Amino acid sequence: MNKFSVLFATALLAASAFSTAARAGDELTVTSWGGAYSESQHKAFIVPYIAAGNKVTEAEYNGEVAKIKAMVEAKSITWDVIDADTATAMQGCAEGALESIDWKKAGLDRSKFIGGDLMDCAVPNIVYGTVFGYDTTKIANGPTTINDFFDTTKFPGKRGMQKNPTVNLEWALIADGADAKDVYKLLATAEGVARAFKKLDTIKKDIVFWESGAQAPQLLADGQVVMTSAWNGRLQGAIDKDKKTFKIVWDHQGLDWDWWTITKGTPKIDAAYRFINFASQPAAMAEQTKYIAYGPANRDAIPNVAPATLPNLPTAPDNLKTAFNVDPHFWADHGDELKEKFNAWLAK
Amino acid sequence: MTSEVMRAADGTPLKTKLRQAERREVMRAFALIAPLFAFIIISFLIPIVVMMKTAFYDPNLRDSLPETTRLLQQWNGKDLPDDEVFHAFANEINAASKAKTLALIGKRLNYEIPTLKSKVVATARKIETVTAGPWKDAFIAADAVWGQTSTWVVVKRAGHALTPYYLLSVLDLRQNDDGSIGAMPEDRTIYVQVLARTLGISVLVTLCTLILGYPVAYMLATLPQRTASILMIFVLLPFWTSLLVRTTAWTILLQDGGVMTQFLHFSGVTWVLNELGLMTGEPHLNKTRIATVLAMTHIQLPFTLLPIYSVMKTISPTYMRAAKSLGASPFHAFRTVYVPQTLPGIAAGCLLTFILSLGYFITPSLVGGPTDNMIAGFIDTAMNSENNWGKASALGFVLLVATLTLYYVYNRLIGIDKLKLG
Numbered sequence: 183m184n185k186f187s188v189l190f191a192t193a194l195l196a197a198s199a200f201s202t203a204a205r206a207g208d209e210l211t212v213t214s215w216g217g218a219y220s221e222s223q224h225k226a227f228i229v230p231y232i233a234a235g236n237k238v239t240e241a242e243y244n245g246e247v248a249k250i251k252a253m254v255e256a257k258s259i260t261w262d263v264i265d266a267d268t269a270t271a272m273q274g275c276a277e278g279a280l281e282s283i284d285w286k287k288a289g290l291d292r293s294k295f296i297g298g299d300l301m302d303c304a305v306p307n308i309v310y311g312t313v314f315g316y317d318t319t320k321i322a323n324g325p326t327t328i329n330d331f332f333d334t335t336k337f338p339g340k341r342g343m344q345k346n347p348t349v350n351l352e353w354a355l356i357a358d359g360a361d362a363k364d365v366y367k368l369l370a371t372a373e374g375v376a377r378a379f380k381k382l383d384t385i386k387k388d389i390v391f392w393e394s395g396a397q398a399p400q401l402l403a404d405g406q407v408v409m410t411s412a413w414n415g416r417l418q419g420a421i422d423k424d425k426k427t428f429k430i431v432w433d434h435q436g437l438d439w440d441w442w443t444i445t446k447g448t449p450k451i452d453a454a455y456r457f458i459n460f461a462s463q464p465a466a467m468a469e470q471t472k473y474i475a476y477g478p479a480n481r482d483a484i485p486n487v488a489p490a491t492l493p494n495l496p497t498a499p500d501n502l503k504t505a506f507n508v509d510p511h512f513w514a515d516h517g518d519e520l521k522e523k524f525n526a527w528l529a530k
Numbered sequence: 531m532t533s534e535v536m537r538a539a540d541g542t543p544l545k546t547k548l549r550q551a552e553r554r555e556v557m558r559a560f561a562l563i564a565p566l567f568a569f570i571i572i573s574f575l576i577p578i579v580v581m582m583k584t585a586f587y588d589p590n591l592r593d594s595l596p597e598t599t600r601l602l603q604q605w606n607g608k609d610l611p612d613d614e615v616f617h618a619f620a621n622e623i624n625a626a627s628k629a630k631t632l633a634l635i636g637k638r639l640n641y642e643i644p645t646l647k648s649k650v651v652a653t654a655r656k657i658e659t660v661t662a663g664p665w666k667d668a669f670i671a672a673d674a675v676w677g678q679t680s681t682w683v684v685v686k687r688a689g690h691a692l693t694p695y696y697l698l699s700v701l702d703l704r705q706n707d708d709g710s711i712g713a714m715p716e717d718r719t720i721y722v723q724v725l726a727r728t729l730g731i732s733v734l735v736t737l738c739t740l741i742l743g744y745p746v747a748y749m750l751a752t753l754p755q756r757t758a759s760i761l762m763i764f765v766l767l768p769f770w771t772s773l774l775v776r777t778t779a780w781t782i783l784l785q786d787g788g789v790m791t792q793f794l795h796f797s798g799v800t801w802v803l804n805e806l807g808l809m810t811g812e813p814h815l816n817k818t819r820i821a822t823v824l825a826m827t828h829i830q831l832p833f834t835l836l837p838i839y840s841v842m843k844t845i846s847p848t849y850m851r852a853a854k855s856l857g858a859s860p861f862h863a864f865r866t867v868y869v870p871q872t873l874p875g876i877a878a879g880c881l882l883t884f885i886l887s888l889g890y891f892i893t894p895s896l897v898g899g900p901t902d903n904m905i906a907g908f909i910d911t912a913m914n915s916e917n918n919w920g921k922a923s924a925l926g927f928v929l930l931v932a933t934l935t936l937y938y939v940y941n942r943l944i945g946i947d948k949l950k951l952g
Contacts, residue, residue, distance in 0.1 A: 246914040273917070276633030345900075346915075370648075390817060391900055406785060406816070514633075515648030518640050518916070525911055526720045528900040 209237040210453045214265035215440075216242035217396030218419040222473035223265070227461040238457070244394055245270045250279045250445060259448045263457055265307060269348065271441045272514040275303035281444040281451065289459045296479050296497075297439050300510060304441035305458055306479035308470070311435035311496030311505065312349040315417040316409040317402055318427045325409060328434045332357040332381065334388055342401040342410025345391040347524040348513060349411070349436040352506065354381035356434050362506045370516065379527055391528070402428060414496050418475035432501040438508040439479065471495065582930075585923035589691040591638050594631050595622045599689030602682065611682055616665035623654045641695065641918070642684045642704070649673045683707045696924035721908070725928065728904040731823060731894075732887035736834070736880050738827040743835035743879070751842035769832040777893045780825040784815040784897065791815065822898035826890060833886060834879035841875030877944050885933055905929055 212228065214220045220242060228238050241261055243249060247270050253259050266274060274280040280303040285292045288305060292298040295306045314331050316324050325337055331353065343350055352365045358381040360368055368374030390407050392398045398412035399420040414435070420426040442461065444454045460466065467478035468486030477497035478484065492498055496505070513520075536544040592599050597618040605611045626632040632654055636647030656672040669676035687705065688695070698704055698711065702719040706712045713719070746765070750758045768776065783789045791812055794800045803809040815821050845868065853863035891906035905925055912922035 244914075248914050248917045248919070251917070273633070276630065277637075277917075278630045404785060405787060515651060516645070518637060518647060519644040521916055522644075523717060525908075525916070526718055529720045529724060529903060529908075530901065 208450070208453075209239045210262050210450055210457055211239050211241055211260060212263045212265075212457065213241040213243055213261040215244070215395055217394065218416055218423075218474055219395060219413075219476075222415075222470050222476075223461075225473050226466055226470035227457075230466070231457060231460050234460075236453070236457070247273045247277070247279065250274055251277060254279045254446050257447065259445050261445055262448045262450045262454045264443050264445060266304065266441050266443045268438055268441070268508065268510045269513050269517055271301055271304040271443050272510055273517070274443060275301065276514065279446055280304070281446050281448075283444070284455075288455050288462075290462055294481050295462075296477075296481060298479075300439075301441065304443045305462060307440045307442050307461070308467075308476035308479055309437060309439055309497055310476045311414040311432070311437055311501065312344075312411060312508070313414045313417065313430050313432055313435045313496075314409055314411045315399075315402065315428045315430045317405075318429050320405070320408060324429055325431055326433060327431070328353050329357050331409060331411075331431075332385055334385055337408060339408030340388050340390050340406065341385060342392050342398055342407040342412070343389045344398075344411055345393050345528070347520045348508060348517075349438075350382065351375070351378040351520065351524075352436060352508070353411075353434065354378040357381060362434060362504065365506065366509045366512045369512065369520075375520065375523065379523070382527070399424075399426070399428070402426075414494075415474040415476045418494050419473075422475075432496075433504050435496060435501065435505045436508045437496060437502075437505050439510075440476075578930075581919075581923050582927055583923075584919050585696050585927045586693065587691055588638070588688075588693050588696070588920055590634055591685075591688045592691050594626050594635050595619065595685075595689065598622055599686070602686040602689060605682070605686065607683055607686070608679065610666065610677065610679060613664050613666050615682075616669050616676075617663060619669070620657050620660070620665050623650070624658055627654045627658065638688055639684060641699070642688065643675075643681065646675065646681070646684075649675050680707050693920075696920035697927065700921060700924040700928055721925070721928075724903070724905055724908055725932070727902075728888060728929075729932070731819075731826070731890075731902075731904060732884050734823055735826045735830055735887045736884045738823065739830050739834035739883050740876065740880060742827070743831055744838060744876070747835050747839040747842055747875075750839055751845075752847075765832055765835060768828070769836075773829055774892060776829055777825055777896050780821065780828070780893075780897050781816060784821050784824075786812070786814060786816065788816075816897065817899040817902075819898065819902050822894050822902045825893050825897045826887060829893065830883045830887060834883045837878040837882065838872060838875040841872050841878075845871050873944075877940070881936075881940055885936065888929060888933060 212223075214223055220240065224240065228240060232238055243261075243264075245267050250261070250264065250270075251274075253261065264270075264280075266280075271280065275282075282302050283305055285305075290305065296309055297306045300306075314325075314328075318324060321337065325331060325333075330337055331341065351369055352362075355365050355368055355374065355378050356362055358377060360377075369378065390401060390410075392401060392410070395413050395416050398410050399416050401407045402410050402412075402417075403420065403424070403426060414430060414432075417428050417430050421428050421430075442458045444451060444458070448454060462480055464478075464480050464482040464486055467480050467483035470476070471478060471483075471487050471491050475491065475494040475496075477495045478487070487495070493500065495501070538544055538547045595618075598615060601615045601618055602611060605615065623632060623635070626635055632651060633647070636650035639650060640647035653669065653672040653676065657668060660668045666676075675681050687693070694705070699714070700721045702714045702722045703711055704714050750761055750765070753761065785791075791800075794813060800809070800812060803813070804811070849867050849871070850863050853867045854860065858866070888904075889906050890904055891910065894902050894904050895907050905928070909922050909925045909929075912918045912925060
């Protein structure tokens with residue numbers, strides 16, 4: 183009996199030691215998308231924030247709402263602040279996995295932010311463009327329009343594409359001759375969706391799918407694809423830092439946001455607001471553009487951006503000519519069934 | 531005559547004493563295995579059971595629409611439900627809208643009627659402003675979908691916490707409005723195909739490892755110990771290397787213009803295949819079925835080889851000598867005397883590889899294309915991308931049933947006592 187109680191006590195002790203180790207520290211965990219993007223946030227926000235006497239750890243994910251929901255449901259929050267894309271923020275908010283933002287508590291002026299009024303649970307962070315790019319050393323007279331992306335006779339070879347229906351379906355319709363203004367009206371109908379998939383079918387055997395943002399420029403650099411869709415900052419990063427000979431095609435770029443969100447029920451909510459406030463200051467946001475070419479969502483940041491960087495941002499007037507906004511409400515309403523359809527289409 | 535009870539020194543009957551001693555032994559033995567036992571229950575059995583439950587049990591809609599689903603139980607399912615039901619529905623979607631659970635209601639209904647999610651949200655926005663009945667007309671005015679009985683059949687059915695929906699959906703089936711079971715529409719069917727693909731790839735990989743592994747195992751078992759030990763390193767070294775590292779290595783070897791394509795080019799294989807008209811230009815190996823089977827075979831090879839090897843080690847060479855001395859040709863002796871004795875090893879190795887192959891996730895998604903993804907990949911998609919845990923659990927359940935069935939068939943055909951890992 184005595185041995186038993188010793189064993190039991192040891193097990194209990196081990197279990198409690200394990201659980202306290204997991205919960206140790208008052209560090210704020212900031213989760214983002216990894217690669218060059220996380221690095222830019224690390225340099226522009228995390229390093230100065232730590233220097234100011236705060237404790238922060240960083241984590242990575244690929245926008246899985248499920249992981250956030252699991253944390254909320256298990257009441258064991260390990261990510262406090264999450265950089266979410268629109269779909270993740272929308273779904274997370276609608277399904278009660280994210281806190282509603284108290285702008286007063288965040289100490290931010292909502293009207294200063296591009297798209298600030300779009301969401302209840304998120305503070306806009308950057309504006310990015312889904313574009314496509316190619317290697318100028320491989321294709322001399324490169325593609326210039328989204329039609330060229332779908333034209334495998336004019337530009338033979340594999341194409342990289344995100345394993346996600348967003349922007350791909352819009353591009354398919356535009357390449358099929360639809361007006362960019364009407365894409366969401368069309369995609370809300372069964373015929374429009376069928377038309378988009380039919381267009382995607384024409385290049386299906388030439389598509390290589392990527393999942394994390396860093397994969398796209400990698401595919402291009404390895405020569406596995408002749409052109410690839412990508413987030414503009416990732417391509418720009420490869421051009422600036424790795425001296426790649428890539429060219430970005432801005433035709434019909436899909437403009438979208440990334441957002442700061444707070445996991446519902448986190449005990450570190452005050453620290454989370456403090457961090458978001460810190461990372462949303464104009465100077466900090468302008469600093470981020472030095473490391474990645476995304477448009478700061480805080481309008482006040484623009485005057486602080488280096489003039490040489492401005493033309494590379496998705497929000498530069500030249501790049502906006504044919505751009506369309508990825509409609510967050512459309513994707514919140516139809517994302518589920520289109521994702522399922524897309525996955526079924528992929529698997530066949 | 532009364533029988534004498536044997537007693538110990540302290541007066542208790544010896545039988546009781548013996549039982550006490552035995553119980554103490556059992557307790558001690560149990561205490562030794564208790565940590566592992568607790569570990570398995572807490573980290574393995576409980577999570578599996580809890581996850582499996584979500585494949586059949588989904589109380590979300592019942593909990594978010596308690597009154598509506600309760601009233602619908604009395605509905606005949608033919609005409610539109612009464613105004614009372616519509617009224618309850620109005621109250622409950624208003625409440626859900628405030629509590630931010632409206633999206634969850636829409637999401638569940640959307641599984642069965644695509645586009646219903648957006649309609650639920652849009653209807654809730656309109657119904658908010660309505661203060662008095664008739665509610666039925668208000669709903670139909672908000673969206674015609676509420677005037678169709680089929681919508682309400684789905685609401686009624688989804689209101690049951692116990693649901694066959696997820697399991698049916700991963701078998702590409704669904705319940706029709708009259709409750710009978712029918713096929714899914716063609717653009718939503720994938721899972722039967724995926725299951726067949728998973729089984730097909732696993733069989734192929736198992737066969738490849740057997741064909742490649744058997745002669746190697748035979749050589750290792752018959753060579754002198756010193757040489758065999760050195761050669762064994764070549765089998766074990768990759769076995770000790772992380773699966774992720776080996777898979778990544780394959781993506782590099784197989785990429786366009788990579789080592790493999792160049793090898794095929796310079797060895798003339800590419801030319802021969804081109805001349806034969808089997809292929810045009812350079813081969814694309816990465817992101818194909820060939821790459822998937824190749825990489826999986828490489829990873830699984832030791833799992834098939836090692837059990838066969840250890841069984842072969844126990845077979846005495848005298849059997850073969852005896853067969854030959856009785857006049858059998860070497861091949862005949864090998865086929866009728868040696869191979870049957872290695873069957874337990876073959877069975878163990880193949881079963882191990884086959885069952886492990888069924889659950890492959892990383893390798894097919896790294897070296898395979900989207901059409902090479904196996905069932906585990908779809909569990910990940912359902913879990914992380916579609917956020918549909920019911921479907922993920924149902925897929926897991928199907929995989930578990932497939933594995934257990936195979937194990938059962940194996941047990942009936944060969945017998946689990948014949949399984950030899952060494």
